[in-house]
């Protein structure tokens with residue numbers, strides 16, 4: 330029973346619809362540019378699919394920039410969308426919409442006018458759209474299009490020129506012969522700046538090398554755009570450099586990286602003998618040092634203090650000149666650091682220079698610690714620790730520190746104490 334009444338209803342509605350068709354019979358273009366790019370209007374609008382509509386035709390741009398054509402639906406179909414129009418003659422929604430839609434050259438492998446196509450409307454509609462010319466100096470490929478549909482991968486050292494009127498993207502890219510080294514890395518050749526490949530620059534004649542202290546990564550490349558410069562902070566820290574001769578961005582960077590032997594090995598290896606090559610420490614740390622350490626299995630470990638291998642270990646032997654951790658594990662044990670590679674400020678007395686710590690330094694014979702101390706008679710002492718095991722008994726009046734020349738500056742740091750000491754001298 331129910332099925333029969335449903336069937337009757339459907340039949341009734343069908344008759345109703347049929348009668349409204351036969352009275353209005355308006356033809357409208359129906360398409361969606363996200364599914365059919367001819368919907369933009371680059372082709373002949375007559376070849377687009379038609380539908381029969383009961384009230385009006387409509388064309389609009391949705392929030393993704395797609396062009397939608399079809400029947401107008403509801404009372405105010407364009408409400409809230411400035412990019413929308415209705416009209417009521419056959420195929421009236423088939424023209425270019427909106428009128429000011431930009432045309433650009435859209436092509437791949439089109440280096441110059443020999444291979445230019447005619448400009449065509451941009452597929453996506455974007456207010457203030459622009460045309461682009463994109464040139465990759467490595468592959469020497471040129472592509473052109475609308476900024477609203479950019480090339481999916483924009484390389485840093487590629488040309489990406491934009492312009493703003495119909496068909497303006499006709500620039501013929503310059504093919505430069507200027508090259509720079511090109512790598513990204515936090516170890517090996519990119520840090521040492523050796524065995525690098527160079528790349529043709531898209532423009533200009535400036536190379537760049539930059540160190541990122543957070544990721545400990547070195548970047549080498551051509552400058553990415555004409556006005557690219559190092560930041561003031563990076564310049565001040567020596568973390569960025571630009572230069573303008575071919576492949577000038579090679580070499581160890583930052584330039585003042587410490588070099589240490591960095592290896593592990595048993596007796597009989599270059600590492601154990603201290604004859605292996607040194608390389609740049611991967612972290613940048615002020616007062617970094619090289620270390621050597623022989624573990625209980627007689628394996629030699631060498632590296633940079635900043636690699637944290639030694640963390641807290643008393644048995645690591647430190648020194649602080651490039652390649653200084655090269656004492657052989659045989660014969661002389663590496664239990665003594667290289668004399669002369671580690672120094673501390675050195676003075677004794679209560680003259681102002683010793684109070685302020687602006688005194689000469691002295692190479693240390695033992696260990697890798699410096700010491701500052703106020704004696705009972707208020708005189709100051711600055712020196713290397715006298716043995717590997719010397720520590721401060723009274724931490725209020727004595728301090729040791731870990732690092733090359735770490736015992737400079739006012740001591741004790743309490744200004745009142747300093748004032749008092751200067752005063753009693755007068």
Ligand SMILES: *[C@@H]1O[C@H](CO)[C@@H](O)[C@H](O)[C@H]1NC(C)=O
Nearest residue numbers: 356375376377378379419420
């Ligand atoms: C669309 O409408 C136009 C104009 O009425 C007509 O010439 C054309 O044949 C129609 N196209 C289709 C696919 O119905």
Ligand SMILES: *[C@@H]1O[C@H](CO)[C@@H](O)[C@H](O)[C@H]1NC(C)=O
Nearest residue numbers: 439440441442443444501504
């Ligand atoms: C375009 O480039 C090709 C190859 O570089 C060259 O042979 C041709 O003459 C150029 N055409 C124009 C119009 O410059």
Ligand SMILES: *[C@@H]1O[C@H](CO)[C@@H](O)[C@H](O)[C@H]1NC(C)=O
Nearest residue numbers: 502503504505506507529533
């Ligand atoms: C690049 O080098 C080639 C061949 O060495 C030369 O013909 C060309 O003029 C050079 N281009 C520029 C921009 O210097």
Ligand SMILES: *[C@@H]1O[C@H](CO)[C@@H](O)[C@H](O)[C@H]1NC(C)=O
Nearest residue numbers: 542543566568612613614615
């Ligand atoms: C670089 O990073 C280290 C920690 O890895 C930090 O100790 C040092 O202060 C940083 N240097 C600069 C100049 O920011």
Ligand SMILES: *[C@@H]1O[C@H](CO)[C@@H](O)[C@H](O)[C@H]1NC(C)=O
Nearest residue numbers: 595596597601627658659660
């Ligand atoms: C290392 O090996 C050599 C022989 O190759 C030997 O004379 C020396 O004693 C060994 N050193 C140690 C610390 O075992």
Ligand SMILES: *[C@@H]1O[C@H](CO)[C@@H](O)[C@H](O)[C@H]1NC(C)=O
Nearest residue numbers: 597598599600601602604659
């Ligand atoms: C290390 O030194 C020992 C002698 O001290 C020598 O016999 C050996 O060949 C050296 N090994 C290497 C790899 O240089």
Ligand SMILES: *[C@@H]1O[C@H](CO)[C@@H](O)[C@H](O)[C@H]1NC(C)=O
Nearest residue numbers: 603604651652653655656657
């Ligand atoms: C260790 O390195 C220093 C400086 O890098 C060098 O002067 C010295 O000759 C080296 N010592 C050995 C035993 O190779």
Ligand SMILES: *[C@@H]1O[C@H](CO)[C@@H](O)[C@H](O)[C@H]1NC(C)=O
Nearest residue numbers: 704705722723724725726727
């Ligand atoms: C350390 O020295 C200060 C100043 O001379 C003194 O007041 C303090 O008692 C000393 N502390 C110890 C633990 O000896």
